[in-house]
Amino acid sequence: MKSTDKILIFAGTTEGRTLFEALTRAGADVDVSVATGYGKELLGDHGGHVLCGRCDGEQMLALIQKNGYALVIDATHPYAAQATSNISRACALAGVEYLRLLRPSGECSDVILCENIQAVVEYLKSHGGSVLSTIGSKELGALTELPDFSSRIFARILSTPEAVDKAFSLGFSGKNLICMQGPFSCGLNVEMLRQYGCDYLLTKNSGDAGGFDEKLEAARQAGAQVILIDRPGSDHGFSCEEIVERLSSVFPLLEKGGKKTHFPIFTDISGKTVLVAGAGRIAQRRLKTLLRFDCRIRIVAPHIPQTLPQGEAICCIPRAFEEGDLEGVFLAVAATDKREVNRRIGIEAKRRGIPVSVADSREECTFFFPAVITTPQAVIGAVGSGDDHHAVAQTAKKIREALHD
């Protein structure tokens, strides 16, 4: 495969969307096909071409041949057995490479395992009790075979008009419907099971991104029995990471998991004040870097070590951080060893519109503190996607060695 080849993804799952975004960002020529308008909405606007609407096997074959894809990735839902069989057959007929993206099944024990929805119905016919159904609206019809379904089945479905209309037309009434879009936390699941007095939680083995672990744990906490519809037997495939791994030789920008990278902005900080909270190992490393750029440093820490550089540009405040310390600050670095203090600095800096690097939480950073290499000709800053700092440090080391910084 070459980097100019066209790729088609049949999405419909979180992983499919993640892969689409990552491939688009990595410069691949990629189209995505989703079954519903709702799926399209979830994709947002990432560039790339979005095809919308359900297609049968023949339509898929025509689409693949017409657009000349070199690779088709099937990222439809683990239970979309029909779609998967159509896509793989169309690829075989067109002679196009086919990859199945499949999230790993969740680990589980102590569940009532049913082969399909029909087996669930048989089980529930001979076992009383209320059920929280978390299998969506598609197969809800089967549950209406239970004579008392309208009182004992509580169906959690998507909050779309189609899903709601379908549930109503099947005979479900408002009091037995929960229309809401996930993700659902364990706590929320527990409350739902308790609120509706459910003895069972009905689920498919949707793997991690489907909130599967949160359902199992909630059932355990609420004392409900899990009824699990097993995955279609022959389904096997690759995880998102494995597919990224396979494609990264063609698209070097494709990072693991489709994480975003930061755009480097080089800005003049001379004469401006940078707040550094903390005066330990990390704060001192950053201080050394910052001082190369002729800024003023306001450093605040309960204990100011003797080893700290001194000079007019450095103002030491020997006490714990206070919010007022951010007054008049251009850039902030939170590098104390107290999680709560760093978090507070992050929040307060954001509120004031000050870019902040929070040393112990990549999620709370609005900028990443880079590894900096300075030579007479250039300033080079290196960051990764925040999940392998060691690799960034190694990269910086190689650049330093190469440039004799």
Ligand SMILES: C[C@@]1(CC(=O)O)c2cc3[nH]c(cc4nc(cc5[nH]c(cc(n2)[C@H]1CCC(=O)O)[C@@](C)(CC(=O)O)[C@@H]5CCC(=O)O)C(CC(=O)O)=C4CCC(=O)O)c(CCC(=O)O)c3CC(=O)O
């Ligand atoms: C997100 C970021 C936020 C920010 O601070 O702006 C951040 C976050 C975190 N770093 C952690 C650990 C380590 N970071 C390093 C090294 C560096 N880290 C740097 C930047 C950044 N670090 C920002 C993103 C940059 C990116 O990765 O893209 C560098 C580039 C610049 C600098 O720090 O000066 C510098 C290389 C400098 C050079 O070589 O010149 C080492 C190695 C070492 O110290 O030798 C370790 C230990 C080993 C390891 O984990 O590999 C932890 C876990 C803390 C914990 O568990 O306690 C978190 C928290 C989290 O991940 O959420």
Ligand SMILES: NC(=O)C1=CN([C@@H]2O[C@H](COP(=O)(O)OP(=O)(O)OC[C@H]3O[C@@H](n4cnc5c(N)ncnc54)[C@H](O)[C@@H]3O)[C@@H](O)[C@H]2O)C=CC1
């Ligand atoms: N981003 C990165 O590169 C790395 C980040 N870290 C994280 O950075 C943080 C700092 O690590 P180190 O410098 O090794 O710790 P350290 O223990 O050497 O220094 C902590 C500093 O915070 C100060 N401090 C404590 N409470 C404070 C408060 N309320 N207000 C202001 N200052 C306060 C202390 O006086 C001390 O100077 C830790 O949270 C650590 O997890 C650790 C390794 C690498």
